[in-house]
Amino acid sequence: RKEVEQDPGPFNVPEGATVAFNCTYSNSASQSFFWYRQDCRKEPKLLMSVYSSGNEDGRFTAQLNRASQYISLLIRDSKLSDSATYLCVVLNAGNMLTFGGGTRLMVKP
Amino acid sequence: EAQVTQNPRYLITVTGKKLTVTCSQNMNHEYMSWYRQDPGLGLRQIYYSMNVEVTDKGDVPEGYKVSRKEKRNFPLILESPSPNQTSLYFCASSSPAREQYFGPGTRLTVT
Numbered sequence: 001r002k003e004v005e006q007d008p009g010p011f012n013v014p015e016g017a018t019v020a021f022n023c024t025y026s027n028s029a030s031q032s033f034f035w036y037r038q039d040c041r042k043e044p045k046l047l048m049s050v051y052s053s054g055n056e057d058g059r060f061t062a063q064l065n066r067a068s069q070y071i072s073l074l075i076r077d078s079k080l081s082d083s084a085t086y087l088c089v090v091l092n093a094g095n096m097l098t099f100g101g102g103t104r105l106m107v108k109p
Numbered sequence: 110e111a112q113v114t115q116n117p118r119y120l121i122t123v124t125g126k127k128l129t130v131t132c133s134q135n136m137n138h139e140y141m142s143w144y145r146q147d148p149g150l151g152l153r154q155i156y157y158s159m160n161v162e163v164t165d166k167g168d169v170p171e172g173y174k175v176s177r178k179e180k181r182n183f184p185l186i187l188e189s190p191s192p193n194q195t196s197l198y199f200c201a202s203s204s205p206a207r208e209q210y211f212g213p214g215t216r217l218t219v220t
Contacts, residue, residue: 043214045211087152101150
């Protein structure tokens with residue numbers, strides 16, 4: 001079993017749609033959680049950190065469920081510019097980041 | 110501007126010809142790391158460094174070396190590159206237990 005698992009997609013959605021991505025992780029001692037966005041052939045960039053209480057940044061909402069070892073990202077009112085690959089990232093002891101394989105989102109006009 | 114820089118951005122080389130990819134950060138981060146990204150395999154860590162003169166192997170260290178003589182620099186060395194090291198390489202840095210900032214990537218082709 002992979003340490004961080006994501007549905008690779010692609011998720012094809014129309015502009016304005018709401019889309020949700022899920023991610024599961026296997027290490028119950030994982031300390032911190034992030035969503036990164038990666039555009040084709042570019043570097044990953046931090047989208048948002050994920051807190052136990054859940055957090056929202058504009059159209060983006062992240063949730064963490066430690067009991068189920070599950071992280072989610074919700075994007076409301078999708079824009080064409082949201083098209084990218086979304087990486088679920090888990091920080092373990094020793095500052096070790098483990099990346100999920102990424103979920104590809106394509107927002108169509 | 111806070112950033113991580115890598116050079117070169119693109120490199121085509123031949124098997125066995127030693128090369129170095131430089132990485133530099135201006136954020137005074139203790140932690141630096143190298144990753145490679147390949148289709149279908151995602152991002153995999155090659156080496157990381159918790160601080161100056163402290164380096165350790167990641168998931169795929171074979172065929173690579175690193176050094177951390179200064180806090181800001183973390184070069185990746187391929188002593189004898191092989192075609193299976195053709196990949197997209199990213200350097201990253203962070204403060205402890207914080208999000209990592211990535212460089213723009215180096216696309217390496219080994220023929």
